Amino acid sequence: MVPRYSRPEMTAIWSAENRYRIWWRIEVFAAEAMGRIGMIPAEDAKTIRTAYDRDALGQIDIDAIDAIEAVTKHDVIAFLTWAGEKLGPERRWLHQGMTSSDVLDTALAVQLKQAAGLLIKDIDGLLEVLKRRAQEHKLTPTIGRSHGIHAEPTTFGVKLAQAYAEFARNRERLVAARDDVATCAISGAVGTFANIDPRVEEHVADELGLSVEPVSTQTIPRDRHAMFFATLGVIASSIERLATEIRHLQRTEVLEAEEYFSPGQKGSSAMPHKRNPVLTENLTGLARMVRGYVTPALENVALWHERDISHSSVERFIGPDATITLDFALARLTSVVDKLVVYPERMQKNLDRMGGLVHSQRVMLALTQAGLSREEAYALVQRNAMKVWESDGQLSLLDLLKADPEVAARLSTDELNALFDLDYHLKHVDTIFDRVFG
Numbered sequence: 001m002v003p004r005y006s007r008p009e010m011t012a013i014w015s016a017e018n019r020y021r022i023w024w025r026i027e028v029f030a031a032e033a034m035g036r037i038g039m040i041p042a043e044d045a046k047t048i049r050t051a052y053d054r055d056a057l058g059q060i061d062i063d064a065i066d067a068i069e070a071v072t073k074h075d076v077i078a079f080l081t082w083a084g085e086k087l088g089p090e091r092r093w094l095h096q097g098m099t100s101s102d103v104l105d106t107a108l109a110v111q112l113k114q115a116a117g118l119l120i121k122d123i124d125g126l127l128e129v130l131k132r133r134a135q136e137h138k139l140t141p142t143i144g145r146s147h148g149i150h151a152e153p154t155t156f157g158v159k160l161a162q163a164y165a166e167f168a169r170n171r172e173r174l175v176a177a178r179d180d181v182a183t184c185a186i187s188g189a190v191g192t193f194a195n196i197d198p199r200v201e202e203h204v205a206d207e208l209g210l211s212v213e214p215v216s217t218q219t220i221p222r223d224r225h226a227m228f229f230a231t232l233g234v235i236a237s238s239i240e241r242l243a244t245e246i247r248h249l250q251r252t253e254v255l256e257a258e259e260y261f262s263p264g265q266k267g268s269s270a271m272p273h274k275r276n277p278v279l280t281e282n283l284t285g286l287a288r289m290v291r292g293y294v295t296p297a298l299e300n301v302a303l304w305h306e307r308d309i310s311h312s313s314v315e316r317f318i319g320p321d322a323t324i325t326l327d328f329a330l331a332r333l334t335s336v337v338d339k340l341v342v343y344p345e346r347m348q349k350n351l352d353r354m355g356g357l358v359h360s361q362r363v364m365l366a367l368t369q370a371g372l373s374r375e376e377a378y379a380l381v382q383r384n385a386m387k388v389w390e391s392d393g394q395l396s397l398l399d400l401l402k403a404d405p406e407v408a409a410r411l412s413t414d415e416l417n418a419l420f421d422l423d424y425h426l427k428h429v430d431t432i433f434d435r436v437f438g
Contacts, residue, residue, distance in 0.1 A: 001320050005286060010327040013114045014320035020060045022107040023079055026204055027094050028052040030186055030196075033203035034096060039196075044090035056086045076100040097196030101307060102186045105220040108315065109182050109210055112228060115323035116178035122330035123171045123235075127164060129338045131437060134160035138429060141422055142256060142347040143358065148248075152358050153351060153425040156257070156342060161436045163242045168436075170235045177231040181224045184208060185216035190306045217306040222297075225315070229297035232322050236290035239329050243280035243287070246336065250277045256347045260339035279336050286329040293318040351422070355388040356397040359420045363401060363411075366419055370410040380407055 001011065012018060028048055035045020061082065069078035076095075084091035095103075138157035143150050184205035188196050205212045213220050250258040259279050261267070267274030296318055300311035351358065360381050367377035384400040384407075398420050401407045407416075 001324050005328045006324050007327055007331060010115060010118050010324050011320075013111055013118070014324065016062045016065075017060050019107060019111070020057075020062075020065070020079055022110050023076070023103050024052070024057060024083060025208065026103050026106050026186075027080070027083070029204045029207040030098060030102075030200050031093050031096070033200040034093065034197075036203075037197055037199055039200070040093040040096060041090075044093055047090045048087065048093065051087055057083060058086075074100075076103055097188055097194075097200075098186060099189045099218055101216075101218045101220075102188070104312075105216070106184045106186065106204065106208070106210070108225075108319065109184060109220065110208055111319065112225075112323075113178055113182040113209070115319075115327075116174055116181075116228075118327055119232075119235075119323065119330065120171060120174055120178070122327055122334070123167055123174065126330055126334045126337070127167055127171070129334050130160050130164040130167065133337055133340065134158075134164055134433075134437075137342060137344075138433060139426060140342070140344045140347065141351060141426065143351050150350075150354055150358060152361065153422055155426060155429055156344075156347065158429060158432055159245065160337075161433060163238075163245075165436045166238050166241070167235075170231075170238055173231045173234060177228045179211075181228040182210050183213040183220055183224065184210040185213040185218075185220050187213075187216050187218070189218060191215065191217040219303060219307045219311075222300040222303065222311055225311075226294075226297045226301050229294050229318060229322055232326050233291040233294040236287040236326060236329065239333050240284050240287035242333065242337075243283035246280045246340065247277045247284070250275075250280075254346075254350065255343060256350060257340055257342045259336055260341055279332060283329055283333055283336070286325050286332075290322050290326050290329070293322040353393050355391070355393040355395055356420055357385055357388055357393075360385050360397065362419045362424065363397075363407075363416070366415065367407070367410055372410065380404065 001014070028051075031040065031045050031048045034040045035042045035048075065078050065082045068081050069075050072078050072081070080094055084094060087094075134157045136157070137160065138155060140156040141153050142156045142159070144152050144154040184201060185191070186196060186201035186204050187193050187198070193201075201212055204210075215221075246257060246259065248254060249256045258275065259277050261275045266272075267276045267278075296314045300314055303311060364374075364377045364381045367380060368374050372380070381401075384404055385397060387400060388395045388397045398416060401411075401416055402413055411419075
């Protein structure tokens, strides 16, 4: 976790304080269930629950727990030793019939669910901004590019609507991944419930807002976690996709949109004129980091037999780092889109730059409708279009077509003029927006 790219609410989820609080809840709820079904004395179970209700732990003494772990070399035992000191003789019922993974895996599920909740809120904020800016520029014409080359007209609003639809899908994916990873396992050493009753697991799951893991072999199957982190990787890629679009649009030769440049901001230590797309470049780098955590999560799926701990060290990294980084990136992207400076006049200038080449397909189609084969129509339009291309837009495609006798024999001047109408390309924007925004 890098403080520069962290926000307090997400960071708190992965704090030692929160982790120990969740461990304590698991132990208390398990003891409570055991008391109800007669596994341990009911009065002792009530005493443990009362200690929880009155916050007997108080401030978690992380240093004290660390000191115990330095001797035991076992984090769960260290915590139980420290927490048990807050209880009387009933402390002996803590962790009854349980194994460490029951606590660790269930707690991780809670943390991932908490983190996903924040990330979903982040996406909701981004969707709100994308929708507003898309509506603002719904009919702002701009050139669409394929392979980075001018293709046909679109609108800047359509570009943002595409991003909205993509992040709406990501939201659905994240909700599904959150629900899939949020399972509870309190099933004992190899998951057979030999020393604990399944009803204990059901109670703990209910109290924590988790689902019961159908089969846990001491560990919760890591395919769930792999899907969770893969989903984070997909979201990161969507962030990079939009960030890359903005970076290209800010290039000096394009300059159709740019990141907000605040008063007093400096773009370069050497060149006072510079206004660089530093935020979206940063987002590109952060996306790479989040995707980098996906492969270790996939490799965690293949554990030995009923359990090994090769996944444990991995998850201590990727759990906090992936969610904290993605949380920061989503918030940064939301701010970038919210403050994005858009230049409709420059968009129109770029549309007009290549002498009407953006209308070439429509002319070709009109020639086929006038009786030419597609191959003949393509050749006629292309030979004129290449002259415009080679003139760097100084020539006009419309003028060249009007002067071409083979074209003029098929299409009148009025018909040709009509084929260069920009609004033709925007006639279904309402349909697209209805599909995206409803």
